[in-house]
Amino acid sequence: MTTHHDAWPTGTPAWADITVPDLTTARAFYGPLLGWEFEVGGPELGFYTQAHVGGRRVVGMGEPMEADPPGPPAWCVYLAADDLAATTAAITEAGGKEIVPAMRIMDLGAMALFADTAGAVFGVWEPGTHTGWDVVDEPGAVVWCEVMVHDQPGALAFYQRVFGYTVEDLSAPGFQYASVSLEGEPLAGVGGYGPQAGADAPAAWTLYFGVADAEVSAAQVAELGGTVVSPATDTPFGRMAIVAGPFGEVFALMGPVAGGA
Incomplete structure (x- = not known):
């Protein structure tokens, strides 16, 4: 089964996104390459863009906001968590570092960014109405x-x-x-x-x-x-x-x- 609309179990890769200097350039690259169609959110979400394959969510894209930390664009993988606070505590107890504290995004869910003990950055996503990507293991996903x-x-x-x-x-x-x-x-x-x-x-x-x-x-x-x-x-x-x-x-x-x- 490659389509999945429910919340992903804690620890499962569930979402990915990237902050880019220019969304128009990003869409012109990834759309033809991976067959993505794009849904652009409203101003309350900073025009955050979601890529879809066959009407199913795959990843997100956004442009930098003033509060965004500087750095070269890179894809960020989010691991699912049914309790972001508990997962945050587990990460810090295991030697990881919190980079961006937990923030709730309307009714969509809550997120935080961390670095593991080797310095690799990853995110954690606690789902609300947004459960993560809807499709895996097929072209474009x-x-x-x-x-x-x-x-x-x-x-x-x-x-x-x-x-x-x-x-x-x-x-x-x-x-x-x-x-x-x-x-x-x-x-x-x-x-x-x-x-x-x-x-x-x-x-x-x-x-x-x-x-x-x-x-x-x-x-x-x-x-x-x-x-x-x-x-x-x-x-x-x-x-x-x-x-x-x-x-x-x-x-x-x-x-x-x-x-x-």
Whole structure:
């Protein structure tokens, strides 16, 4: 099932958004690339824009407000919480840091931003009338989320302590990686940078968007004003390309393996 209209269980990736300098440019890039249609909110929401696939919510986009902290545009993953106050306490007790304190957004829900013990920024969303994204695991929607850090065991212990994840170690020689699950459902990955990444590689969450053909979509990224960071290659989970949008924001494209269905 790829459509989901109910609230997501605590600890599940449930929403993502990005603050960009120019929404017109963002829509011109992501609309053709991922088949998104856009719904623009009113002035009370700062004209926050939601992207849809087939009438179902996928992600949000906004422009900076005066109170927004400065920084380069980057996709932010929000993990669901049925009790934001309790989750905030669990995060700080586990060594995380609160960046943006909890704020309620009308009847839509409440949010806060945090940094994990490795410094990767993520959000937490307590749903109200807005339960998060409505669709996953199909073209145009999010198919996977992962956080890459330099201290993989430390980050993994942090997220497991906060959200009670079950961990499956998928590491190989020279590669540290684990999948985290709730009730047997894999939700996200926690990986460690290899030496080739360099010490300056920032700890960060990455979104994977589904596409019909990773090779074709990667070429389209360049045509639309983005850049290809890592060309499409086959993995055990699909054909993947790492790309950057028009503002330098990094994300991944995932399609079927070459010659696959």
